[in-house]
Amino acid sequence: MVAGADVIVVGAGVVGAAVAEALSRTGRSVHVVEQGLPGGAVSGASLACIGTHMNDEEELPFLKWCCDEWAAFDAHTPTFEYDRCGQLRFLKQESELNSARHWIDVERNAGLAPELLDPAEVRRIEPLLTGPIHSATWSPNSAVVNPFLAVRMLLETAQAQGVRLTSRAPATKLRLKGDRVIGVETSAGPIDGDHVVIAGGPWTAKLAATAGVDLPIVPRKAQCLATVSQPRSIRTVVGACKAEGGVDAGYTQIQQAMSGQILFNTVLEGGVTAHGSPDAVPEVDRAFIRDSVETLLFLFPSFAEIELLRSWVRYEAVTPDDRFLTGPVGPDGLYIAAGDGGVGFCRSVGMGRIIADQIEGRPSPFRTDLYDPARFERRQAA
Amino acid sequence: MKVFKTDIAIIGGGPAGLSAALAAAKAGARVDIIDAGFLPGGQYWMQDPTGAPPLSDQVSEGRDAIATIRAAGVTIHSGAEVWTVFPDLKIGANGPDGPFEIVPRAIIVASGAHDRVMPFPGWTLPGVMTPGAGQRLAKLGGMSAGDRVVLAGSGPFLLAVAETLAKIGKPPIALIEAKRTNAGILAHMARHPARWREAARLLATARAIPDRRAGWIVTEALGTERVTAVRIAPIATNGVIAHDDAEVIAGIDALLVGWGFRPMIEVTALLRCRHEYDRAQGGWFCATDPKSGRTSVEHVYAAGEVTGIAGSVPARLSGRLAGLAAAADLGFIGSDPAAAQAEAVAKLMPARRFAYGLGRLYAPPESLADLAQDDTVLCRCEEVTKRDVAAALDAGTQAVSGAKMWTRAGMGRCQGRVCGWGIAEIAARITSTTPEAAGFNAPRIPLRPVPLSVVLEATREVEA
Ligand SMILES: Cc1cc2nc3c(=O)[nH]c(=O)nc-3n(C[C@H](O)[C@H](O)[C@H](O)COP(=O)(O)OP(=O)(O)OC[C@H]3O[C@@H](n4cnc5c(N)ncnc54)[C@H](O)[C@@H]3O)c2cc1C
Numbered sequence: 115m116v117a118g119a120d121v122i123v124v125g126a127g128v129v130g131a132a133v134a135e136a137l138s139r140t141g142r143s144v145h146v147v148e149q150g151l152p153g154g155a156v157s158g159a160s161l162a163c164i165g166t167h168m169n170d171e172e173e174l175p176f177l178k179w180c181c182d183e184w185a186a187f188d189a190h191t192p193t194f195e196y197d198r199c200g201q202l203r204f205l206k207q208e209s210e211l212n213s214a215r216h217w218i219d220v221e222r223n224a225g226l227a228p229e230l231l232d233p234a235e236v237r238r239i240e241p242l243l244t245g246p247i248h249s250a251t252w253s254p255n256s257a258v259v260n261p262f263l264a265v266r267m268l269l270e271t272a273q274a275q276g277v278r279l280t281s282r283a284p285a286t287k288l289r290l291k292g293d294r295v296i297g298v299e300t301s302a303g304p305i306d307g308d309h310v311v312i313a314g315g316p317w318t319a320k321l322a323a324t325a326g327v328d329l330p331i332v333p334r335k336a337q338c339l340a341t342v343s344q345p346r347s348i349r350t351v352v353g354a355c356k357a358e359g360g361v362d363a364g365y366t367q368i369q370q371a372m373s374g375q376i377l378f379n380t381v382l383e384g385g386v387t388a389h390g391s392p393d394a395v396p397e398v399d400r401a402f403i404r405d406s407v408e409t410l411l412f413l414f415p416s417f418a419e420i421e422l423l424r425s426w427v428r429y430e431a432v433t434p435d436d437r438f439l440t441g442p443v444g445p446d447g448l449y450i451a452a453g454d455g456g457v458g459f460c461r462s463v464g465m466g467r468i469i470a471d472q473i474e475g476r477p478s479p480f481r482t483d484l485y486d487p488a489r490f491e492r493r494q495a496a
Numbered sequence: 497m498k499v500f501k502t503d504i505a506i507i508g509g510g511p512a513g514l515s516a517a518l519a520a521a522k523a524g525a526r527v528d529i530i531d532a533g534f535l536p537g538g539q540y541w542m543q544d545p546t547g548a549p550p551l552s553d554q555v556s557e558g559r560d561a562i563a564t565i566r567a568a569g570v571t572i573h574s575g576a577e578v579w580t581v582f583p584d585l586k587i588g589a590n591g592p593d594g595p596f597e598i599v600p601r602a603i604i605v606a607s608g609a610h611d612r613v614m615p616f617p618g619w620t621l622p623g624v625m626t627p628g629a630g631q632r633l634a635k636l637g638g639m640s641a642g643d644r645v646v647l648a649g650s651g652p653f654l655l656a657v658a659e660t661l662a663k664i665g666k667p668p669i670a671l672i673e674a675k676r677t678n679a680g681i682l683a684h685m686a687r688h689p690a691r692w693r694e695a696a697r698l699l700a701t702a703r704a705i706p707d708r709r710a711g712w713i714v715t716e717a718l719g720t721e722r723v724t725a726v727r728i729a730p731i732a733t734n735g736v737i738a739h740d741d742a743e744v745i746a747g748i749d750a751l752l753v754g755w756g757f758r759p760m761i762e763v764t765a766l767l768r769c770r771h772e773y774d775r776a777q778g779g780w781f782c783a784t785d786p787k788s789g790r791t792s793v794e795h796v797y798a799a800g801e802v803t804g805i806a807g808s809v810p811a812r813l814s815g816r817l818a819g820l821a822a823a824a825d826l827g828f829i830g831s832d833p834a835a836a837q838a839e840a841v842a843k844l845m846p847a848r849r850f851a852y853g854l855g856r857l858y859a860p861p862e863s864l865a866d867l868a869q870d871d872t873v874l875c876r877c878e879e880v881t882k883r884d885v886a887a888a889l890d891a892g893t894q895a896v897s898g899a900k901m902w903t904r905a906g907m908g909r910c911q912g913r914v915c916g917w918g919i920a921e922i923a924a925r926i927t928s929t930t931p932e933a934a935g936f937n938a939p940r941i942p943l944r945p946v947p948l949s950v951v952l953e954a955t956r957e958v959e960a
Contacts, residue, residue: 151893151894151895151897151898151901152892152893152898153893153901153902154897154898154901158901262901262902263902266888266891266893266902269891269892270891273891273892279892281892281893281894281898282894341948342909342945343908343909373878373904373907373908396583397582397583397766397940397941398940398941400582400955401955403941403951403955404952404955404956407948407951407952407955408952410948411948411949411952417948418947418948418949418952419947419948419949420947420948421945421946421947421948422942422945422946422947422948422951423909423911423942423945424907424911424940424942425940425941425942426940
């Protein structure tokens, strides 16, 4: 028999860990159940850039809050390799300048300090970036963290406040009494809880469906590559300038982990697939490997003889407007925090805050309507 | 980039791969072998590239086998590392002349085995290596790991290594075998008279070693610059190690220590073949139909040690069976395949029984996992200590993969090939589960580190 809790959090990815940590500050008893290992799904596969640059205009104040929250964690518990290294977004041609200038204006208006740099200025920041780029934007406030250690830090901070964690215990079903959720069934037995928060990434919809709740979350394939450890060769997070059309128009992210491994991925137009299931994860595909290596060597030609070490694939959770679904859904006491759209590491601490605020019945320090799980129905009704 | 179209690609050119190649080629299939060695042969039939006269009948036998399969028209790609196999079975490899691709209709995985390594205090000192590595040095040019070698661990392979070392004039000065020769081992040998001659020959080699212990293990390698001594202690049949009765063997310059083998399942795991766990077969192995070597994945076959550690006789037989089946499934039927299959199956079954029996009798004691101390490095690539791993498991993660995520153990250059087995045993001990539950780190593309320039060349033709 597993003891009950005020709140059961399903999922120990970065979102579940952040929810548990935020709730632990309210003094409530919290039990986290994870079907696999903490951080073992999308979160551990993440490049975990914490930043505001070229992200989402409406979310900017929220993103700033999240960045500050991560910095505060680092000041308190500097165990997760937080590194405020800054971010470069390269432009291949002049036609991308409009988009770059637009983002720079937006962010400057929000009190941030991005700039446009010419190739020589770029090389002062990133000396080995010698490829024939047109220019790059520079956002000095972006940081990266070690995704495994960040999840571990959040969980250990929560555990120090009494939060319980059970790994390898899938929640199979929500338990209801009338119109209220009263707990979950797990492989380790039933757990009683007054509230249940599903932070289950791409699996969230499946568990919500056991209470008759239908969520618009679909899995999308995300892939990444890593090289053998190198001496310090890349100092910042290097990405492609955001073009019109979001992820589908192409996407690059390159950085060097504290371990020395260079982590990189490039998804070109048409390379993103929504097929597949998070339960049967395939290998990286050939076109992805080619595009990623080609882009890396376009920017850093001197890396040609560095060895590739590893690759990985995960399914991330995507919603119709690429924003989280965070808040109450369905029966009383049921909440969700999922649908990260591939950019949820930075946002996770904010999602934790929203859930804690809602369960405590207090206002949040930023807009939460953007994440309202009912927003699509509302739009349809209007 | 060169592209080779073929009927059957065989990964690994040891006894299993070579036997598979011969059977398939004789049936009429076009066969390509990819092997990492300078010459084919694998560990058992390893050929000396310096052209020295064969050390043993075993080497001559291998030389003849290689000549036979060459004559049968099999193409051998030596010195080539397979870095990927895509789900469409296309194989990416990197050889002495650069990257090449093999496009087969079927694959036989005959990738062999790794030494089982258990971290213990001092195991990272220069001069400490596995018996398999020590034997390779001797077989590839007659080099010895040292002048005064201690050979330790468990299992009959130690005797084979002792024999190789004796042949190059550097017999070990001490043989430390964890298992006492008990009634079970004698009864097992009694049931398999076909093996008596080999056993007698190996035991004669052992008797020439001055310091022979059974029921002892090496608990620590000592030295500063390199290993100069070992501490050994008695180990009871229930696994309890009597550290109070420890002794030191000093004046040595090499320690070969190992605990048998584990199947090299990277390729079959990458292809998502089904795997099973059995300590007597070396841990995780690729599940196959024993009569055909078919795995759970269509067009993928496995033979030899990757299907469970059993030694060279079953490797040859299972190789022949996989070769016959892979060829027949593609429509290449040689003369009387049913009889050939029946004959090989009839021999394979008792040979495997013999091997798995030995595997059970010489299974490494679980208490080995207690030798590592808090500050003993478990993962050499990322310098992760047992203390780090224990703290991570204590904080709520589990298994080999959890330890990897939270400590980087197994995330470095070797991707856990060296330390994976040891960490599984240690993680199981710490969390009171089994090594099977502790799992293994799934291999991913690339199977071996490979230069980005090679990767780019190999993936560019994707549209073609
Ligand atoms: C290659 C890559 C790069 C990325 N780069 C960035 C970046 O730079 N910046 C950024 O902000 N984001 C980035 N992301 C996205 C970010 O990693 C994800 O948005 C975030 O990790 C999602 O966290 P999550 O907790 O929702 O999901 P997950 O980590 O998938 O967590 C969900 C957890 O719930 C568990 N679970 C599900 N169902 C159940 C159940 N029924 N019972 C028990 N447990 C259950 C799962 O096992 C899993 O552990 C990247 C992602 C990838 C793959």
